[in-house]
Amino acid sequence: MKLTPDCKVIIQGITEAAGQCHTPLMQRYGTQIVAGISPGDGGTTEAGVPVFDLVEEAIATVGPVDTTVVFAPAFRAVDAALEAIAAGVRQVVLTSDGVPPLDMVNLVRKAEATETLVVGPNCPGIIVPGQLLLGMHPPEMYQPGTVGIVSRSSSLTFEVARSLTAAGLGQSAAVCVGPDLVVGSSLRQWLQILDEDDATEVIVLIGEVGSDSELVAARYISGAIDKPVVAYVAGQFAPKKRGMGHADAIIASRLISDSSGQVPMASIEDAFRNAKAHWVNRPSDIPAAVKKLLK
Amino acid sequence: MDLLEYQAKALFAENGIPILPSQQIASVSDIRHLKIPYPVMLKSQVRAQGRGRSGGVRMATNTVDAVAAAQSIFRLPIRGQCPKVLLAEAHYKVQRELYLAVILDHNARRPLLLGAASGGMDADLSPEQVAHVLVEEDFSPFYVRRLALSMGLRGALMRSVALVAERMYRLFVQRDLDLVEINPLGVGADGMVMALDGKVRVNDNALERHPMLLQMLQRSLPPGADSVGATSEGQNPVNPPEKGDRPQWTPMNGNVSVVCNGRGLTLATVDWVMRAGGQAAGFADVGWTTEGEVNDGLGDRLLGVLEAAIASSEQPTVLVNLVGPAINGAEIVRQLVGEFQRRGYWPASVASAQNGVTKELKNQQGNRLEFSPPLSSSLPSPPLSKPSGLMSDSDRVRGTQTLLDSPTIATKTGIPRKPAIDSSTAPLAHSSVNSPITPQTNQRKFDRPSSPLNLEGVQCQRRCPRLVIHCSDLNREKCESLVEPYPIWIAESVESAVKLAVDISALAEAQ
Numbered sequence: 001m002k003l004t005p006d007c008k009v010i011i012q013g014i015t016e017a018a019g020q021c022h023t024p025l026m027q028r029y030g031t032q033i034v035a036g037i038s039p040g041d042g043g044t045t046e047a048g049v050p051v052f053d054l055v056e057e058a059i060a061t062v063g064p065v066d067t068t069v070v071f072a073p074a075f076r077a078v079d080a081a082l083e084a085i086a087a088g089v090r091q092v093v094l095t096s097d098g099v100p101p102l103d104m105v106n107l108v109r110k111a112e113a114t115e116t117l118v119v120g121p122n123c124p125g126i127i128v129p130g131q132l133l134l135g136m137h138p139p140e141m142y143q144p145g146t147v148g149i150v151s152r153s154s155s156l157t158f159e160v161a162r163s164l165t166a167a168g169l170g171q172s173a174a175v176c177v178g179p180d181l182v183v184g185s186s187l188r189q190w191l192q193i194l195d196e197d198d199a200t201e202v203i204v205l206i207g208e209v210g211s212d213s214e215l216v217a218a219r220y221i222s223g224a225i226d227k228p229v230v231a232y233v234a235g236q237f238a239p240k241k242r243g244m245g246h247a248d249a250i251i252a253s254r255l256i257s258d259s260s261g262q263v264p265m266a267s268i269e270d271a272f273r274n275a276k277a278h279w280v281n282r283p284s285d286i287p288a289a290v291k292k293l294l295k
Numbered sequence: 296m297d298l299l300e301y302q303a304k305a306l307f308a309e310n311g312i313p314i315l316p317s318q319q320i321a322s323v324s325d326i327r328h329l330k331i332p333y334p335v336m337l338k339s340q341v342r343a344q345g346r347g348r349s350g351g352v353r354m355a356t357n358t359v360d361a362v363a364a365a366q367s368i369f370r371l372p373i374r375g376q377c378p379k380v381l382l383a384e385a386h387y388k389v390q391r392e393l394y395l396a397v398i399l400d401h402n403a404r405r406p407l408l409l410g411a412a413s414g415g416m417d418a419d420l421s422p423e424q425v426a427h428v429l430v431e432e433d434f435s436p437f438y439v440r441r442l443a444l445s446m447g448l449r450g451a452l453m454r455s456v457a458l459v460a461e462r463m464y465r466l467f468v469q470r471d472l473d474l475v476e477i478n479p480l481g482v483g484a485d486g487m488v489m490a491l492d493g494k495v496r497v498n499d500n501a502l503e504r505h506p507m508l509l510q511m512l513q514r515s516l517p518p519g520a521d522s523v524g525a526t527s528e529g530q531n532p533v534n535p536p537e538k539g540d541r542p543q544w545t546p547m548n549g550n551v552s553v554v555c556n557g558r559g560l561t562l563a564t565v566d567w568v569m570r571a572g573g574q575a576a577g578f579a580d581v582g583w584t585t586e587g588e589v590n591d592g593l594g595d596r597l598l599g600v601l602e603a604a605i606a607s608s609e610q611p612t613v614l615v616n617l618v619g620p621a622i623n624g625a626e627i628v629r630q631l632v633g634e635f636q637r638r639g640y641w642p643a644s645v646a647s648a649q650n651g652v653t654k655e656l657k658n659q660q661g662n663r664l665e666f667s668p669p670l671s672s673s674l675p676s677p678p679l680s681k682p683s684g685l686m687s688d689s690d691r692v693r694g695t696q697t698l699l700d701s702p703t704i705a706t707k708t709g710i711p712r713k714p715a716i717d718s719s720t721a722p723l724a725h726s727s728v729n730s731p732i733t734p735q736t737n738q739r740k741f742d743r744p745s746s747p748l749n750l751e752g753v754q755c756q757r758r759c760p761r762l763v764i765h766c767s768d769l770n771r772e773k774c775e776s777l778v779e780p781y782p783i784w785i786a787e788s789v790e791s792a793v794k795l796a797v798d799i800s801a802l803a804e805a806q
Binding site (some may be wrong): 021074076092098099100101102104105108109136137138141145152153154155157158159162178179181182183185207208211212213216221232233234236237238239240246273281282283285 | 392393396398399401402404405409425432434450470471473474478498500503504509532542545546547555556557558559560561563565566567569570575619620621695767769785789790
């Protein structure tokens with residue numbers, strides 16, 4: 001994995017509205033964007049970088065690429081990612097919202113086979129404060145430090161980062177894996193990455209009720225994570241989903257669930273408490289909890 | 296979102312999954328034109344579960360029977376839904392019933408095949424009874440043979456069940472489905488298998504590239520169906536998604552309506568409100584601006600959900616919390632104020648203020664004041680203002696401003712949940728009763744944050760919402776003039792916004 005300022009980055013969908021908006025913001029943060037990809041726009045220039053029709057053409061001209069940030073529309077996002085993987089890119093950030101889950105299944109199969117790190121879809125990506133922005137985090141809410149954030153939410157992550165920054169607690173990295181049910185990399189995988197990251201001293205995990213990925217993460221913490229973890233899962237008072245069908249319940253029961261097929265909040269909380277994670281009841285309690293753990 | 300049974304079966308037939316001869320019945324008179332020989336099964340076409348147990352499925356042996364059965368099924372609501380269509384289906388004598396399904400296992404991130412040796416309405420489908428096979432790599436028929444064998448099937452039945460499962464899998468992938476389920480798969484005396492009931496759940500994200508499914512859904516929906524319905528969280532059983540259009544409102548029982556961008560922030564803000572002693576009235580996620588353009592329809596989505604947010608309680612307090620890049624907070628405030636103007640919302644204190652005030656507002660807003668009956672003379676003053684006894688009507692209007700301008704209000708912690716004005720520290724600067732409201736004039740003089748919390752603006756017309764806004768990119772000072780004299784407060788942090796909303800809702804409730 002390469003998340004340092006010398007990371008070479010391409011933008012797929014650089015001429016899409018989001019690409020046009022966020023490419024200059026990433027450049028301003030110091031991210032080295034070496035090329036843009038936009039089928040049909042090859043030969044033009046966008047945000048001062050050359051645009052190519054294919055990822056492999058870009059690589060042939062500008063040299064090896066570490067990461068692609070994909071702004072392609074939802075139905076073309078996985079194709080873009082597969083194209084980048086085929087050209088040898090091993091880090092993919094998918095920002096696109098609305099990617100069909102079965103597309104993701106195909107991508108995940110390919111990513112696993114090629115050991116490619118996929119973040120997203122439907123996410124603002126990764127920020128390493130002071131070093132690298134891969135996606136759409138608002139940089140002004142972050143500052144360099146030792147708190148690693150892993151989250152399923154976008155705007156909630158920004159809010160937590162802002163409150164940490166306001167409390168003088170900088171961040172080593174923040175990643176949003178996206179709220180979708182099928183994601184390229186999970187909370188669990190990022191816990192492992194942050195646990196191994198030398199710059200990270202405390203990990204903040206932000207989840208959302210409605211999936212069992214938090215439960216998977218909690219169980220992973222209890223077995224494999226040495227660093228202190230602060231956990232908050234949003235949706236403690238949200239009304240429960242209604243009963244689901246048999247098949248959903250079976251899926252959910254592969255972990256734990258009630259008859260509705262939804263993991264109850266109490267089980268999530270229990271799992272984090274059992275894993276000796278520091279559980280908080282609202283996002284505003286996170287900075288104080290982090291401070292305590294840093295001592 | 297689920298298709299109706301007859302629609303699912305049309306997809307089954309297309310994909311070579313065996314189904315019985317059947318006919319759609321749109322009205323009782325259609326029974327006379329049945330081509331299927333009796334006995335027939337008449338089945339209510341609703342999305343609700345528990346159809347069989349509720350009497351939504353009946354057997355009829357002759358036309359008289361069938362007419363009576365159809366009449367009663369058309370009138371029978373199942374979990375609140377009445378069918379628009381019945382399915383008349385041939386009767387099938389079964390030896391045994393099986394269960395089959397294909398679903399996405401989102402933790403494994405692979406499709407999962409499910410099967411049980413006994414299916415049907417009353418079968419025990421607890422996880423221990425259900426065989427499952429994960430489709431790890433590209434699909435090949437050995438996966439379904441593995442499933443059928445682990446269901447305990449052998450011989451010809453194993454092969455025919457495996458074939459049905461294979462066709463279900465292909466349908467699942469081809470149409471981007473979330474679920475294909477057959478329960479029961481009937482096995483006849485001759486060993487023939489038959490899909491007796493079926494469920495197909497389409498994936499909302501993929502729907503756009505399957506116009507045929509979209510058409511099916513639209514056809515089966517009640518006219519005028521709207522996606523802002525009072526449905527429980529994450530469930531939208533009657534309406535297809537309107538992508539990027541109106542956000543969905545999830546109702547709860549309190550009086551603080553929460554509207555945010557991003558699901559996590561929305562759920563967290565609800566948690567926040569509840570933990571601060573408030574009661575959420577419901578919530579909506581207006582999405583965040585992935586398209587990169589500033590606001591990118593955010594304001595429109597916000598206004599689209601405002602109606603539900605306001606209608607959700609008698610004394611609504613709406614908490615708008617927007618965090619992220621590419622949000623122009625001032626523009627959002629402008630749009631919301633415009634909406635308040637359009638709807639004729641005013642705080643009661645404005646309506647009852649003196650002539651000068653009225654004039655001033657008329658100059659600004661034309662004839663808007665016709666919407667504002669002089670309520671405050673008939674309504675009791677909010678409890679907190681009584682002890683002070685110092686405020687004139689026009690001060691009350693400024694009371695709103697006092698709150699807005701007072702940095703301690705928005706950021707101070709430990710504001711009492713039901714604040715009371717201490718008369719010794721109440722705002723003392725008050726102008727003559729007859730002075731007009733002059734927004735931005737000498738405001739600051741009145742705005743020393745000496746009072747703990749002045750919420751005069753809380754007193755509103757009936758149904759006039761109080762609105763608290765937090766936005767990560769919003770210069771409060773610049774927006775203050777915009778919100779006067781509306782019952783709109785701008786907070787500088789999420790925490791203070793939550794606190795304000797909770798306090799305001801408590802005061803509004805007390806009125």
